Amino acid sequence: MSQRVADHLATQIEAIIGRLGQYVACASVSADPAFENGMAAARDFLMARLAGMGMENVQLLDGGGHKAVYADWMHAPGKPTLIVYGHYDVQPPDPLDAWESEPFVLTQRGDRLYGRGASDNKGSSTIALESLAAYLQIEGGFPFNVRCLFEGEEEVGAPSLPAIFERYADLIKGDLVLSADGGRNGFWPAINVGCRGVNALEVTLRTSAVRDLHSGRYGGTTRNALHDMAHLLASLHDAEGRVMVEGFLPEAARPTEQQRRHSAELAMDEDAFFASFGGVAHGYPDYTAIERLTLMPTLEINGMWGGYTGPGSKTVIPNAAHAKITIRLIAGQDPRETAAAVIRHLEAHAPEGTRLEIRSDRGGAPAYSLGEESPLVVAADRVLREITGKTPVRVRSGGTSPITATIRDHLGIDTLMFGFSLPADGVHAPNESYAITSIREGVTCWPLMLTELGRIWNQSQ
């Protein structure tokens, strides 16, 4: 049925681009207080659009930072509730002189629209908004309840989103989340079914010496914190790149055959991948690069330092050395437990006569994974098959999507990233752009997705 909605939207592309232009003109940079007016303008734009399309209960949610915009349509009693997520804030436009046109004036050149936020996330949010509007207009309602949440702090790490979830627990509840954020990896059709989690540690190793020592007066007699740190960090991996921490990777967490099959379907060109950054393959030797990137965890030293690092030489025996470590986690690895295993390893391997101080400044985010049986995945699979005539591949991100983890933490529900950004859009960079074909594809897929999700979801209830 929603083909009617999609068909209607296909005739509205010029008008949709016009409204995207109004949205981009709201210079909503969350990182910089100088853009406070643009932030307010973007909120006003969203509230007016949501109210205008027939969404109800439109309001601002205050979690102590930039307010989020909320609206709902709750006229499907007894039916589940879909939360539609997006964010209205954008990255700073700097460096300004690298832009070929004004960052906050949506400018068409060829088949692309240029402007800050044109892709991330105003372009994909516009697809969601226009689809909801047309759906309400043409179908007169949704096959489930809908709540919209457009937040304003995604580009600065969404610090007050948890507070919003807590303060407005009566409003922000539901069963599934369809996110207008996120993008396509260049595999089309593809469904993003997961991303790795993350946790961070900072390690300081101290010898018992009360100060750095002169290497002439003490060298050879006593411990050097840099030697000890080098040994300690080297103990974390074998020469092939396996993590050597006991309990780090439970057997049960290893990639499943299905996951590995999905990765193989991507047929990643490893040579091209490594050529793109000049790297060489290294890591768990029994897995392909795409498996190592998305299905396997990593333990990375992101920084290490100690002793004298200025020009020339200084003959010092340092009594302290430092390292920053992050872990990328897969499903089956609890962030805290995994960090605890690493801490146990470090403590067990720190030489006698040294002492460790380990700071873990956040609980970390677990890996995020959507099951094949999720209505979100089943619906997306059907829609993409229908639109493209191809079998959608399952893709996973090597990075971490804090929003999806935050949502699962607080609401206990799944999110499908259903944004239409592409790598060529250059998000966060000068001359960010959005392909007009992405809008066309988006406003075809989103209405079909809503219909298909309603069908599957209501059957499964």
Place this chain on the structure above:
Amino acid sequence: MSQRVADHLATQIEAIIGRLGQYVACASVSADPAFENGMAAARDFLMARLAGMGMENVQLLDGGGHKAVYADWMHAPGKPTLIVYGHYDVQPPDPLDAWESEPFVLTQRGDRLYGRGASDNKGSSTIALESLAAYLQIEGGFPFNVRCLFEGEEEVGAPSLPAIFERYADLIKGDLVLSADGGRNGFWPAINVGCRGVNALEVTLRTSAVRDLHSGRYGGTTRNALHDMAHLLASLHDAEGRVMVEGFLPEAARPTEQQRRHSAELAMDEDAFFASFGGVAHGYPDYTAIERLTLMPTLEINGMWGGYTGPGSKTVIPNAAHAKITIRLIAGQDPRETAAAVIRHLEAHAPEGTRLEIRSDRGGAPAYSLGEESPLVVAADRVLREITGKTPVRVRSGGTSPITATIRDHLGIDTLMFGFSLPADGVHAPNESYAITSIREGVTCWPLMLTELGRIWNQSQ
């Protein structure tokens, strides 16, 4: 015979302290151009004193930096030539508010004389000058030829001393050097028979990646320079602290039985040593702490750094890591060859797909060693036995004395450090001081040393 000289000097202590006060009043800080007048005053003081005592050919030697003061007495034709070395420059007096009396006013409190340079090196230089003066006055001449060299850049690394040695090669030649610099380690009687050499390397390890990488987008697939650097640095030592570099420590360079016996005679209190800085014993396990400090080489990482070292976490996979390494060398280890062995080890152990850049910004200084048969050692041994009634121990410094190595490099001759500083003097620190007993002991030992050296040396010719 020179007991007469020593006896005479013992009656002159007040006058000697008076002249030391004039010398200390010359604020000769070589590091700071604001003290240029003090530098000139110190040179004038020395030249007047040398001329006044009967030394000849008094002149300044210009190597491009602070000039050195030279004088000679060459009336022993056919006899060898002793070079007496000292330096007239001092460390900056900062921090001024930590001084209990004016830094450039020699001030007696109790049995100590306070002032910048009171010990290093004006105190010990005064012992040398007064001894030479009294010897000439009372004996009418020396049993060998004497050249005096007081340079003005010791506290800033003596950068133009090699140029002085080259430009004035006709003046600065001789057979042995008796240095008024250096000090007593607290073992009395003791003869300093050596110090370790030094060489420095700076190592950069780069992966082939063209930039630092995002750990979400690349983590697990490719090399991390910090992991590789940790493994590389860890390969340099075993867990007990032995250096694992092939060719680093030739069997022939290992401490001799005689050297180990001399070390044992010091009866170092290891517990007190480690307690003094809170350290614990670590290093070549078959050697005592004093042996590891003075008779064994070390390879120390003085600094290492790479990746993100600021606050919080940054999920970066660095493509470069850095380390600073210095080597303390013993006799039998050539600085360049040893550095080359370390470089070979690093290159052999750097993982495939990485590349090293190694910078060695100086040729290094070899270890310095005085043989038991050197007339300097034989004479010092006899003098110290006679004065103290005890058997002098042989001590070695774990540090490096660049002057002795520079002298051997340029003149090819041996130096005995025969200064009278003590650890309690606090050289380079505020409230630097010199014990009046050090002056008494010094002006007893130096005249006897000159006589004894003449006797032994002339017998051995």
